[in-house]
Amino acid sequence: MIDTKIIQNIPVLEGLSDPELQVLAKIITVKKYNKGEILFEAGEARKSFFIVLSGQAHIYRIFNEEVQTLAILGKHSFAVESALTNPKLKHSHSCEVTESGDMIEILGKDFLKLAEDYSQIVNKIYSNIIENLTERLHHANNKLVTIYSTGKIASSYSDLDNLTDLLITTILKIIKAQKAIFALYYPAEGRVVIQDARGYGNNQRVKNLKIDLFKDPILGQIYRTRREISIVKEQYRKQKNLATGYSSQNMLGVPMQVGNRVVGAILLGDKERGREFSYNNQILLGIIARQIVLPIAMAETTTAADSAGQSSEEKKS
Secondary structure, X not given: OOOHHHHOOOHHHOOOOHHHHHHHHOOEEEEEEOOOOEEEOOOOEOOEEXXXXXOEEEEEEEEOOEEEEEEEEOOOOEEOHHHHOOOOOEOOOEEEXXXXXXXXXXXXXXXXXXXXXXXXXXXXXHHHHXXXXXXXXXXXXXHHHHXXXXXXXHOOOOOHHHHHHHHXXXXXXXXXXXXEEEEEEEOOOOEEEEEEEEOOOOHHHHHOOOEEOOOOOOHHHHHHHOOOEEEOHHHHHHOHHHXXXXXXXXXXXXXXXXXXXXXXXXXXXXXXXXXXXOHHHHHHHHHHHHHHHHHHHHHHHHHHHHHHHHHHHHHHO
């Protein structure tokens, strides 16, 4: 077990008592990483949560054979917070150590096991993660309040149309995009249904599109990979197969998951002022998706049940 003095002054672990730190220390390992080492790679499971004790790392992606840095991690920065809620998700980006140093690693499976007996420790850490994300995302405090308010409001809705209308309106206020799609997946029928669309001129045309779940290059890919998708203008121009009836030159999409089941996706297109979607935008959209997925799944089930009931009544009449 590590010495708890190592983790006493880390912001994301702030508020934990000495006994709580001692419990947490049992699932923590400290590893030394050398410059050039890969912390994680795109496509791998998000099995571990990392905190930088010393040194530096960068989160990046490879596009057109070039490395694009998305975020720099310095002392006490953390990464892969989703490992603490769902360690089976896949990384959409990679991380390389750029300056040798020490990292704290917490396995997601160990953290979830800890939650069974020490929920107060887990809740404090979750709270600190949200607080730190707020600082990381600059002026995002009101945005995160809006996200959590939206999740709370969404839970009281059973009407799927009104719910998706509320959520898209909120999302477009938080992440300044010109287009948005709220999609639901029906794997038994092999199709994607666009429940709501905004910013397309003819939104109804987009909602009426027939989309093959297992062939579609964007919404279908989110379902098949269970991963976020980020497409920039240059990539869109070079990959002709990305042109669909709903696609944009600049896109950011995330899955909505309940356990291992992907129930839908949120896709944004064409960020305002011609900018590209940032890594911070991806974090925010992922938080939104996790907050609203249960109300969406419940509303979709209610809507399906109502439709089945109406169909049955029509047959009787």
